[in-house]
Every structure is written in C-alpha cells, then in structure tokens.
Amino acid sequence: MAEKVEFELVSPEELLISQPVDMVVIPGGEGHYGVLAGHVPMITTVRPGAIVTYEDNRVTDRIFVTGGFAEVTEERVTVLVEGALKVANLDRAKVEQDIKNFGEDVEDAKTDEERVKALTNLGIAQAKLIAILDDNSGH
C-alpha cells in the first residue's frame, strides 16, 4: 500500500496519537467503517468501541474509546474523544464484573434518569467486552 492516512486521536486533555497508518477502522454511530487514504470527506459520530489501526494488513493497535466524533478528509482522520484506553490494558474480569453491576443498576434504577445513566454505562462496558473478545480472536 503506497499511500498512508494520517490518524489523529485527540482528547480534550491531550493529543493522544498522531501517526500515519494504512487503514483505520472506526466504530461509527451508524456502523463500523474503514478509512484508507483518499476517503470521501465526512463527519460522523463515534460509538463506544474499539478503533483499530492496520499496517501491512496487520492490526497494529486497538484503542477503546467511549464515544466522540470523527472527521475524515482525503489525507487525514481525526477522532475527537473524551477518553481512550488501549484494549490490551482492559481487564476482562473487571469489565465482566462491571457488566454485572451496571446490569443490576438498570434493574434497580428508580427514575428514568438513573436508568439512562446505568444503560449508558452498561453499553460502554459491553462495548469494552466486545473489544476484548475481538482482540483475543484476532479480528
């Protein structure tokens, strides 16, 4: 692959990653999509999930994000997130525990507000688990 795309991951607190890669797969609000150099410009939302970078057809990095926005131009992908974590650093046992806890929170929620909050947390924890499973199976 000749051309590379500049991948930038930015949180309000710092510029996390800025490096050229062959391909990035982003968990878009309406489905995952891969970005190669020369992609049509677009702006999308980002769901909780793993951003995967590829180099020479091999996965180089998996980064879990809790959601945000992505801006794609022909030569650049910019992802604005609030928090990011390497998938390799996620602790499976803890994530599974979280899913259990947040699941109970959803059951116990007394107001709609609490329920929405618990559901959001549950969604994030589930996305984390999916990211871990993907990582293990090498997808």
Next chain:
Amino acid sequence: MPSLKDLKNRIASVQSTRKITSAMKMVAASKLRRAQEQAEASRPYAERMDRMLESLASDILEKGANADGLPKLVTGSGSDKVQLLLVVTSDRGLCGGFNSTIVRETRRIIRANEADGKTTKLICVGRKGRDQLRRDYGNLIVHYFEDIGKPRLTFADAGTVSAKVLELFDAGEFDVAHVVYNKFKSIIAQIVTTQQLVPLAPPKPKDDVIGRNLLKPSIEFEPEEQVILAELLPRNLSFQVFRSLLESAASEQGARMAAMDNATRNAGEMIQKLTLNYNRTRQAVITKELIEIISGAEAL
C-alpha cells in the same frame, strides 16, 4: 522605643514569613508550569473542534439556514431576559487581585443587567468568588462548585459544571449564559475575560468557504448534520468550560506567584530595616551602659 528583644523577635518572625512566601512562590511556579502544559495540551482538541464546527456550520448555511431544525443551544431561547453568569474563581486566597478583579467584573455585569431590566443568575466555581459575592448577591447564586480540579483538573470536572448549565438551560432557567474568568497572558498579566457560552455561536465560516467548497468534494455526514450538531454542541460547551477552567487555573498560579514574589521582596526590605534598627538600638544600649559605668567610676 521597642526593646532589643522585641526587635529580635520581629526580625525572626518576618524571616519566617519570608521563608513561607518564598516557598509558596516556588510551589506556585511549579504548579503554573503544569497548568500551562495542560492548557497547551488542550489546544489540538480546540483546533479540531473548531474545524468540525466550521464544516458543519458552512454546510448548514449552504443548504439554506432553516433555524427550525437547529438545536436551541445555537439559536438561543429567543429572549435575553435571564442572564446566567458562570463565575470562575479560586478556592484559595493569597493570589493578589486574582479573585477581586473577577468579582468586580461580575458586579459590573450584574449592575449593567439590572439597568437593562434583565435578571442575573450566578453559578460560582471556586470558594473565594462565592464568599465575596454572597454578601450582596447571595440570592442570585443558583449553584456553587468547590474543589473543582483537585488534585488535577480533568475533563470530567468541566463535565459536571457544564452538565449543570445544560440542565438549567433545558429547564428554561436562563436565556443567555456567559463565563467570567481570568485569561492567562503572563505571570504578571491576567485578563478578565467574558465569553458567551449559550447560545453558542458556531465559528463564522471564512469568506472563501463557498468558493472552496466548489472545488472540494462536499462533506458527507453520518448521521445527518442536525443530529451530529445536537451531540457536538453539549460537548463543545463542556470543552469551552474546560478551557476557561484551565486558563483560570494557570492564571491563579501566575497571580499567586507574582503576589508571593512581591511579599518575599517586601519581607526582605522589612528585614533590612529592622536589622538596621536593631543594630542601632544595640549600639545605643552599649553606649548607654558605658556612660553609666564611666559616670559611676567618676562619682567615686
């Protein structure tokens, strides 16, 4: 005339004050460096956020601005009767005019609003600002945060503040919101800045934007612009709050450093004066004792 012992005590006490102030100056200097680094680190996000908002804004303009579909955060509530002020001050004192200037500006705005027949509501961030405003405008303070950004300011801290602002806005509690904070210019200069938060004016697309778009392929949005905008705006609000908190934190340390530097220098001067005074007094005492001995001997 203070006695020798009194003078000695005073010198000792001023010396220990100087030690404290100079230590505080050092601490402020190192905290300032950290705060500045943090402010610096948030810049890339700001640039990209602006770029994204600009793309969205120009796109929406192109398709013909129909204000109906736009979130209220952009268009405002159609009134400006109730003004919300987010007053950003520090939790701790000993930082010169840092808090007073903010409070003075806040009072000025409140009075100006009163003259225009508008109501003001206050959200105070930081103990010092609230303490100063409580006496005159206690009834205007709707909410109050303290210990924000301890031990380190995170985006989540800004999130709690902006969540409160959004909650009030959704409840129709105010029409227009501003944030008042100290913008960090240098260690000796902090500029009191008032910035509008709600309604949030998207950055004006540059003049050449229309021409540029003809050459460039137009941007696709997924989901559509309105939905993205509706999600992006609250985040942008949090981020604006975050920026002002960062600026304020850097300014606070800068102001404290300058104030402590002054205090250290004053203490130094005072020690010099007191030491001179002490030596003179000591001389006087010795002379007096000699005279006493001599005159005693003469009397024999």
